[in-house]
Amino acid sequence: MRGEDTIENPKHLLRNFLSSRKWAYALSLLSIVISEFVMVQFPNLLGNFTNTLQTHHLSRAVVLHYSFLLLVVGVLYVLLYGFGQLRNGQLGRQFEYELRRRLFEHWESLSTAYFRKRSIGDLLNHALNDVRTVREALSGGLNILTNALFLLTATLIMTFRTVSPKLTLVSMIPLVFLPLFVIWWGPRIRNASRRAQEALSDMADLTEESISAIRLVKATANEHIEAHRFERRVDVIVRRQMSVFRQSAMFQSIIPFLGSISFSIALLYGGYLTITGQIHLGGFVAFTLYLAMIIQPLQQMGFVFNQFQRASASLARLEVLFSEMPDITNPENPVEVDIQGAVTVSLPKFRYPDGDRDALANVSFTAAAGETIGIVGRTGAGKTTLVNLLPRIFDPPAGSVFVDGHDVRTLRLETLREAIAYVPQDGFLFSTTIRENIGFSKENATEEEIIRAAQSASFWNEIEEFPEGLDTVVGERGVSLSGGQKQRAAIARAFLKDAPILILDDSLSAVDMNTEKRIIAAIRELRQGKTTIIIAHRLSAIRHADQILVLDDGTLLEQGTHEELLAHSGIYASMVALQEGEEALA
Numbered sequence: 001m002r003g004e005d006t007i008e009n010p011k012h013l014l015r016n017f018l019s020s021r022k023w024a025y026a027l028s029l030l031s032i033v034i035s036e037f038v039m040v041q042f043p044n045l046l047g048n049f050t051n052t053l054q055t056h057h058l059s060r061a062v063v064l065h066y067s068f069l070l071l072v073v074g075v076l077y078v079l080l081y082g083f084g085q086l087r088n089g090q091l092g093r094q095f096e097y098e099l100r101r102r103l104f105e106h107w108e109s110l111s112t113a114y115f116r117k118r119s120i121g122d123l124l125n126h127a128l129n130d131v132r133t134v135r136e137a138l139s140g141g142l143n144i145l146t147n148a149l150f151l152l153t154a155t156l157i158m159t160f161r162t163v164s165p166k167l168t169l170v171s172m173i174p175l176v177f178l179p180l181f182v183i184w185w186g187p188r189i190r191n192a193s194r195r196a197q198e199a200l201s202d203m204a205d206l207t208e209e210s211i212s213a214i215r216l217v218k219a220t221a222n223e224h225i226e227a228h229r230f231e232r233r234v235d236v237i238v239r240r241q242m243s244v245f246r247q248s249a250m251f252q253s254i255i256p257f258l259g260s261i262s263f264s265i266a267l268l269y270g271g272y273l274t275i276t277g278q279i280h281l282g283g284f285v286a287f288t289l290y291l292a293m294i295i296q297p298l299q300q301m302g303f304v305f306n307q308f309q310r311a312s313a314s315l316a317r318l319e320v321l322f323s324e325m326p327d328i329t330n331p332e333n334p335v336e337v338d339i340q341g342a343v344t345v346s347l348p349k350f351r352y353p354d355g356d357r358d359a360l361a362n363v364s365f366t367a368a369a370g371e372t373i374g375i376v377g378r379t380g381a382g383k384t385t386l387v388n389l390l391p392r393i394f395d396p397p398a399g400s401v402f403v404d405g406h407d408v409r410t411l412r413l414e415t416l417r418e419a420i421a422y423v424p425q426d427g428f429l430f431s432t433t434i435r436e437n438i439g440f441s442k443e444n445a446t447e448e449e450i451i452r453a454a455q456s457a458s459f460w461n462e463i464e465e466f467p468e469g470l471d472t473v474v475g476e477r478g479v480s481l482s483g484g485q486k487q488r489a490a491i492a493r494a495f496l497k498d499a500p501i502l503i504l505d506d507s508l509s510a511v512d513m514n515t516e517k518r519i520i521a522a523i524r525e526l527r528q529g530k531t532t533i534i535i536a537h538r539l540s541a542i543r544h545a546d547q548i549l550v551l552d553d554g555t556l557l558e559q560g561t562h563e564e565l566l567a568h569s570g571i572y573a574s575m576v577a578l579q580e581g582e583e584a585l586a
C-alpha cells in the first residue's frame with residue numbers, strides 16, 4: 001500500500017524533487033545568475049562613460065562602443081533571465097503535478113472512515129490552494145530569491161571593488177537588522193496564512209454542499225438562508241485574509257524601508273567623499289545606480305520571504321494530510337485464494353470507529369457459494385453495516401467475517417474486493433458517459449458486454465432511446481438521469497463485473513414493480529452458482545432468496561426461507577402481510 005512509502009510527506013517529496021532535478025535547477029539558477037552578472041555591468045559602464053565624458057575624451061567611436069556594449073548587456077540579460085525563469089516555472093509545475101498526484105494516491109489508500117471526518121471542501125482546498133502556494137514559492141519565489149540574492153551580493157562586490165569599500169560597508173549597516181525581522185515576523189505570517197486557508201476550506205465546504213443540494217435549496221425556496229450562511233463565511237475569510245495582508249504588507253515594507261535608510265546614508269556619505277575628492281564623480285554616479293538597482297531586489301526579497309512563510313504554512317497543512325495512515329491495509333502475509341463466494345459471519349459485535357453504541361450484535365449466518373441471501377429490516381437496523389464488513393469498507397473484528405472459510409482480514413484486499421461486486425445505496429455515478437459508468441467495473445469491457453449488462457439491468461431500452469445512446473453524458477453524479485435509471489446503471493455496472501459475490505444494497509428501491517421483477521429474473525439467471533446478497537425494503541425483491549435475514553436494531557431476529565419465516569409468524573410474516581395489504585390497496 002502507498003501509505004507505507006516514507007516519501008509520502010510533502011517535505012520529503014520536496015527534498016527528493018529538488019535533489020532529482022538538481023542539474024535542471026543548477027542550470028536555470030545559473031542562467032539567472034549570469035543574467036544578473038551581465039546586468040550589473042550596466043552601472044559600471046555608465047560610470048566609465050561619465051568619467052570619459054568628464055575627461056573630454058568623448059568621441060563618436062566611444063559613444064558607439066558604449067551604446068553597443070549596453071545593447072549586448074540588454075539582449076543577454078533578457079535571453080538568460082528569460083530562460084532561467086521559464087525553466088524554473090516548468091519545474092515548479094512538475095512539482096505541483098507530482099504533489100497533487102501523490103495526494104490523490106494517498107487519499108485513495110485511506111478508508112471510508114477518514115472521509116467521514118474530513119469534508120470535501122477542505123480536501124479540495126488542500127489539493128488546490130495549498131499545493132499552488134507551495135508551487136508559487138518554488139518557481140516564482142526561487143527565481144526572485146536567486147535574482148535578489150545575486151544582485152545584492154554582486155552589487156556589494158562591485159561597489160566594494162570599483163567604488164569604495166568604506167562607503168559600501170557604511171551604507172549596509174541598516175541591512176544587518178534584516179534577519180531579525182524575518183525571525184520575528186515569519187511565524188506571524190505563517191499563522192495568519194494557516195488561519196486564512198482554514199477559512200477558505202470552510203467556504204469551499206459550504207459551496208460544495210450548497211451546490212450539491214441546489215435542487216433542495218430551490219425547491220424549498222431557501223436561497224436566502226444559503227446566501228446568508230455563505231456571506232458569514234466569506235466575512236470570516238475576508239477578516240483573516242486582511243490579517244495576512246496586513247502582516248505581509250508591514251513585513252514587505254520593512255525591507256525597502258531599511259534599503260531607503262541605506263540609500264540616504266550612501267548619498268550623504270558618498271556625496272561627502274566625492275566633494276572631498278576621495279572618490280571620482282563617475283564612481284559616485286555608478287554607486288547611486290548600484291543602490292537604485294538593489295532597492296528592487298530588496299523589495300522582492302520581502303515578497304519572497306513572505307511567500308516562503310505562506311508556503312511553509314501550506315506545507316505544514318499538507319503534512320497533516322499525508323501523515324494520516326490507512327487503517328484498513330493488506331495483511332502482512334495474505335492468504336492466496338481463488339474466491340468461490342461462500343460467506344460466513346459470526347459477529348459478536350461491531351461498533352463504528354466513531355460510534356457510541358454497537359451497530360451490530362450477535363449476528364451469525366452462513367451462505368454456501370452460489371446461494372442468495374436476502375436482508376430486510378427497518379431503517380437503521382444495520383443492513384448496510386453488515387454488508388460493508390464483507391469488502392472491508394469498515395473492518396470487522398478479527399475472526400468474525402469469513403469468505404470461503406478465510407477471515408477477510410487475512411486475504412489480500414485487492415483479491416477480496418475484486419471478488420465482490422457492490423452496488424451501494426446511492427449507486428454512485430461519475431460525471432461521464434453511460435458507457436464509462438457501466439464499464440467502470442471491468443477494464444477493456446467490449447461494447448457487447450456493456451450492452452448485455454444494460455439489458456440484464458432492464459436499462460438498455462431507455463439507453464437506446466437517448467440520442468447519444470451509450471455515449472450520453474450523465475451530468476455530475478448522474479443528475480440528468482432519473483433515480484431508477486441511476487440505480488439500473490449501477491446494477492449494470494455490477495452485472496458486468498460478474499464477481500463471485502454480488503451485493504445489492506437497496507438498489508431496486510427506485511424502480512417500479514415490473515422492472516423489479518425483470519431485474520430479479522435476470523439476477524436469478526445470471527447469478528446461478530454465484531453468491532448474491534440483496535438488501536431490500538420491498539419484500540418481493542428477496543422472496544426467492546435461499547435464506548432471509550431479518551435484522552432489527554443491530555441484531556438478527558429471524559432467519560430462514562420465505563416460507564419458513566411465514567410459517568414462523570414473526571416480524572417477517574407481519575411485514576409481508578403489511579406490504580401485501582398496501583399493494584392490494586394500491
Ligand SMILES: Nc1ncnc2c1ncn2[C@@H]1O[C@H](COP(=O)(O)OP(=O)(O)OP(=O)(O)O)[C@@H](O)[C@H]1O
Nearest residue numbers: 352354355359377378379380381382383384385386
Ligand atoms: N459510518 C458510520 N459511522 C457511525 N455510525 C454509523 C455509520 N453508518 C451507519 N451508522 C449507524 O449504524 C446504524 C446502522 O446503520 P445502517 O446504515 O447499517 O442501517 P440500515 O439498516 O442499512 O438502514 P437503511 O435501511 O436506512 O439504509 C445506524 O444507527 C447508523 O446511524
